[in-house]
Amino acid sequence: MKKPIQITLFLIPAILLVLIFIYSFAGWSGWASTMSWEGLGGFGHFTGLKNYIELFTQDSVFRKGLLNTLLLSVAFIGITIPLGLINAILLDMGIKGKKLFRLIFLIPLSFSFVVSAAMWAWMFAPKTGTINSLLRVLNLGFFTQPWLTSSSQSMLGLIIIYVWQFSGFATLVYFAGISGVKQEIIEAAKVDGASQFQKYLRIIIPLQKIPTFTILFLLLMxxxxxxxxxxxxxxxxxxxxxEILATYMWRITFNRNLFADGASIGFVMFIMSALIAVPFVVKMRGK
Amino acid sequence: MTNSKTLIISLTILLALTPLISSATANAKANDKLELYHWWTAGGEKEAIDALFDLYNTVYPDIEIVENPVSGGGGGIMRSKIKTMIMAGNAPDTFQITYGSGMLGSWVEVLQPIDELWENFPVPEKVKEMGTIDGHQYGIPINIMRNNCLWYNKKLVDELNIDMPIKSQEDLFQAMEKAKEAGYIPYAIGAGSGQEFWIASQVFQSFLLAAPHGGPEYLEKLYSGKANPGEDEAIKEALTSIKKIIDSGYINSDYASLTWDQAADLLVEDKAVFYQMGDWVKGHFNAVGWESMEDFNYQATPGTQGMFSLHFDCFVLPQGAPNPKAAKKWLQMLKTVEAETVFNPIKGATPPRTDAFTDMYDEISQDILIDFRDPETVIVESAFAGPPSAWLDVFGRMFSNYFENPNVERGIKNFARAYNGINW
Incomplete structure (x- = not known):
């Protein structure tokens, strides 16, 4: 039996918190982004879309940050999703050392980003880092790289770290998705003479749309x-x-006191996230 | 059911009233508190600020110090926190920032002038001038920091027969060549983990001060937005010197992955000979067991003798400070000989007052104090103090690119573009 008053009362705190701490602050940032706010003194005057126009037309670092953010998203998700799927299939096939394999991929998921960052910065260190030291020990010194300390490789290094951190998550979601495929369908395929390869390619993988969609949405966000x-x-x-949008936003806001520009970058990020979230939510409601 | 409804409604009302209740409680206690923010959390620093708290509590036992140490980013994390607090109308009573015209100028809109506290504060005239914005004083400096210091590993310098002190930049290059031939890292740099600003604040600044067309006057012009770096000879000379140390292989190849203290450790480990860094590195050397004058020593950076590239740590009084009386008492105390004497020896720093005691400092600190108090010394604001706060961020990035591709012509263009992008 529905109890509308109680339900509403219990929802009020959550709704209030979301309204205040998410939407009103986002709205406030949107408003601040239309002001000429430089320095700690105050908002200045209304400038309309001037800050956005300048960001997109005159600020090469913002454009670089935007491109790097998109590159990171595409490369990291583009690798994580297939890797997660392959891992999940291997787990489903019951490979030898399944427990160890699962542990190796799931441990990174439990690490905080601060721990991961410290660990990878140490592993990627050009002279004393584990990766280059190992290469030298194996007489593969010519493969050593400057990694994160080179401007041509820093993005590659970041992509490797993110794939490492999130492939376990993708594996977990896909494994749940594969385990959820009805046994009758698989049995029917076997009866029809489908090979192991065909079973995965023609039945199980096509049934992973919702896990894929979920992983894609969460990783994109x-x-x-x-x-x-x-x-x-x-x-x-x-x-x-x-440089990515979030680091540039922090830098320009707090190191340079350009608060309106910082708010503009934040609002661009908000719009980008909304462009992904809204269609997803609409689609999920439809289903 | 009625009871549960009542409970829910009561809880909702209580939730709504919580901010009012806590605000009232806070106001009741407001008069005997000093809410203070600083970034001194490392070994030595923490003990030094604790000594100041003890002194304050001895004089004012009724005022409770609410200390908020925020580590990270050389104070950057704390400064960003303070900015958000002030903009939200929640200023603390006092906080630490770097003392100098550019840095104070970036904050002046939200600070209160404290001119009356500057009476009877014997410091060199230039120090007063560094903190004067539109005719007013805003901060009380507590410790001197000298930037133009070249530190060296005594054992390696003796082994290489390098005559110290080195007199000119040319002699420094020759000494570096000797070190390189002997298989040592001649010139250690640490600019990793987002610490690219050391290149701008130490390496570039020292080469610019020593450049034939550089020096204190040019540096002052540059840091106040009045230079024309695209055309100025001094910029070209400094960039050419930097190119030389990179192309000649004088710097450690892993400079972009080391922090400043890790670079200092290259000297401690007998791997590197020289290190350009402010005098705070002495505290690090001592902390890892290296003895001043025995294991390491310093000299004014070659070509900058008679100059003193300076900044301080100071405390300020923000607008809207809830306990301005307690804050003024704190600032009043900081300027005393007693406060400088309990703080600086522990911190490994030196006092700004010209009448502060000097006996308790080691030979290196005493030497720095002699230069600081010498009326002949030309004091010039460092990169931490003179330019606007955006300087280190913008030029850290610019020099990080330059180190990877040291093309002087392109470097000058990039320098000029970055310079013109700063809001002067």
């Missing part, structure tokens, strides 16, 4: 607003080579 790992490993550098 995350990758558009990454900050911590990038900040703690490269700080957006060397130069501006690994």
């Amino acid at each position: 995350y990758s558009l607003r990454v900050f911590d790992l990038v900040w703690l490993t490269t700080g957006g550098g060397p130069g501006y080579s690994s």
Whole structure:
């Protein structure tokens, strides 16, 4: 039996918190982004879309940050999803050392980004880092790289770290998706003479649309607003080579006191996330 | 059912009233508190600020100090926190920032002038001038920091027969060549983990001060937005010197992955010979067991003798400070000989007052104090103090690119573009 008053009362605190701390602050940022707000003194005057126009037309670092954010999203998700699927299939097939395999891929998921950042910064260190040291021990010194300290490789390094951190998550979701495929369908395929390969290619993988959609949505949402790992490993550098929108927003707001520009970047990130979230929510409601 | 409804409604009302209740409680206690923010959390620093708290509580036992240490980013994390607090109308009573015209200028809109506290505060005239914004004083400096210091590993310098002190930049390059031939890292740099600003604040600044067309006057012009770096010879000379140390292989190849203290450790480990860094590195050397004058020593950076590239840590009084009386008492105390004497020896720093005691400092600190108090010394604001706060961020990035691709012509263009992008 529905109890509308109680339900409403219990929902009020949550709704209030979301309205105040998410939507009103986002709205406030949107408003601040239309002001000429420089320095700690105050808002200045209304400038309309001037800050946005300047960001997109005159600020090469913003454009670099936007491109890097998109590159990170595409590359990291583009690798994580197939890797997660392959891992889940291997787990489903019952490979030898299944427990160890699962542990190796799931452990990174439990690490905080601060721990991951410290660990990878240490592993990628050009002279004393584990990766280059190992290569030298194996007489493969010619393969050693500057990794995060080179402007041509810093983004690659970040992509590797993010794939490592999130492939376990993708594996977990796909494994749940594969386990959820009805046994009758698989049995029917077997009766029809489908090979192991055909079973996965023609039946199980096509049934993974919802897990794929979920992983894609969550990773996209995350990758558009990454900050911590990038900040703690490269700080957006060397130069501006690994600058992403969130690090540039922090830098321009707090190091340079350009608060309206910082708010504009934040609002661009909000719009980008909304462009992904709204269709997803609409589609899920439809289903 | 009625009871549960009543409970829910009561809880909702209580939730709504919580901010009012806590605000009232806070106001009741407001008069005997000093809410203070600082970034001194490392070994030595923490003990030094604790000594100041003890002194304050001895004089004012009724005022409770609410300390908020915020570590990270050389104070950057704390400064961003303070900015958000002030903009939200929740200013603390006092907080630490770097003392100097550019840095104070970036904050002046939200600070209160404290001119009356500057009476009877014997410091060199230039120090007063560094903190004067539109005719007013805003901060009380507590410790001197000298930037133009070249530190060296005594054992390696003796082994290489390098005559110290080195007199000119040319002699420094020759000494570096000797070190390189012997298989040592001649010039250690640490600019990793987002610490690219050391290149701008130490390496570039020291080469600019020593450049034939550089020096204190040019540096002042540059840091106040009045230079024309696209055309100025001094910029070209400094960039050419930096190119030389990169192309000649004088710097450690992993400079972009080391922090400043890790770069200092290259000297401690007998791997590197020289290190350009402010005098705070002495505290680090001592902390890892290296003895001043025995294991390491310093000299004014070659070509900058007679100059003193300076900044301080200071405390300020923000507008809207809830306990301004307690804050003024704190600032009044900081300027005393007693406060400088309990703080600086522990911190490994030196006092700004010209009448502060000097006996308790080691030989290196005493030497720094002699230069600081010498009326002939030309004091010039460092990159932490003189330019606007955006400087280190913008030029850290610019030099990080330059180190990867040291093309002087392109470097000048990038420098000029970055310079013109700063809001002067």
